[in-house]
Amino acid sequence: MMPATLEIQDLRIASHAGLLVHGVDLQLRRGEVCALVGASGSGKSLSCLGMLDLLPAGLVRTQGQLLLDGQPVSAAQVRGRLAGLVLQNPRSAFNPVSSMASHGLETLRQHGITGAAARERMADCLAAVGLTDHARVLQAFAFQLSGGMLQRMMIALALMAETPFLLADEPTSDLDAVSQARFLDVLMELVGRHGLGVLLVTHDMGVVARCADQVAVMDAGHIVERQAVHALFDRPVSDTARTLLEAHRILCGSQA
Known part of the structure; x- marks a missing residue:
């Protein structure tokens, strides 16, 4: 049976200069999107990467317990097996001398799928994320x-691995409007159809309004507010949330 929840408790991340992330708690549920929002430098991307022990050099997770359905697990157990990752710069996630087929075959080989079954599975997963010209x-x-296309390929690799959770770090920030809309359409379809549980790191409140069920707001390495998405937009509590929403409304007004 697939796990229903993945959470991190009391996540702390430090550099040589001190703590950058202070006791963050996050929970992902299958079939839901939890948005982690905040200004640049608030610690939201570090929290996402820190859950899977994928921090940049010079940073270390000093504390934090991963739980799968309430049971302790290591980041190594979760990474690539139970949680996929989509990065802001997807090009950096791929070996530049390996084709997309090589990446897919390696992922499937780790799950015991080879030969014709692997080729069929790759075609199915690429079709599921809208990459219909799979050949x-x-x-x-x-x-x-x-x-x-690389963002959607990263989701396809997560589907090949049958990971029930996906951590997406600013996945739309470098995409044009058409690519962003296509990516979000794919993401929401997979949440609904496959019950994917998603942590969506973003500063774009339009993306939050479209996709999120729950929202956690970060400021200076702390979670300063948690609300259901409609409650956050209607009654923000923190100054950070109010600032993000005001900027979003000004931007939307300027585009009207």
């Missing part, structure tokens, strides 16, 4: 695909 995509290298 061309699988032959391609990272430099030959757009950022939006």
Whole structure:
């Protein structure tokens, strides 16, 4: 049976200069999107990467317990097996000398799927994320695909691994409006159809309004507010949330 929840308790991340993330608690549920929002430098991306022990050099997770349905697990047990990752710069996640097919075959090989079954599974997963020209995509290298296509390829790899959770770190920030809309359509379809549980790190409150069920607001390494998405938009409690929402309303007004 697939796990229903993945959570991190009391996550703390430090550099040589001191703590950057202070006792963060986050919970992901299957079939829901939890948005983690905040200004640049608030610690939201570090929290996302820290859950899976994928922090940049010079930073360390000093505390934090991962729980799967309430039972302790290690980041190594979760990473790639139970939780996939989509990065802001997807090109950096791919080996530049390996084709998309090589990445897919390696992922499937780790799960005991090879040969014709692997090729069929890759085609199915690429179709699920809207990459219908799978033969061309699988032959391609990272430099030959757009950022939006690489974002969807990362989700396809998570589907191949059958991970029930996905951590997405600013996945739409470098995409144009059309690619962003296509990516979010795919993400929400997979949440609904496959019961994917998503941590969505973003500063874009429009993306939050469209996708999120729950929202956690970060400021200076702390969670300063948690609310259901409709409650947050109607009655923000923290100054950080009010500032983000005001900026969103000004931007939307300027585009009207």
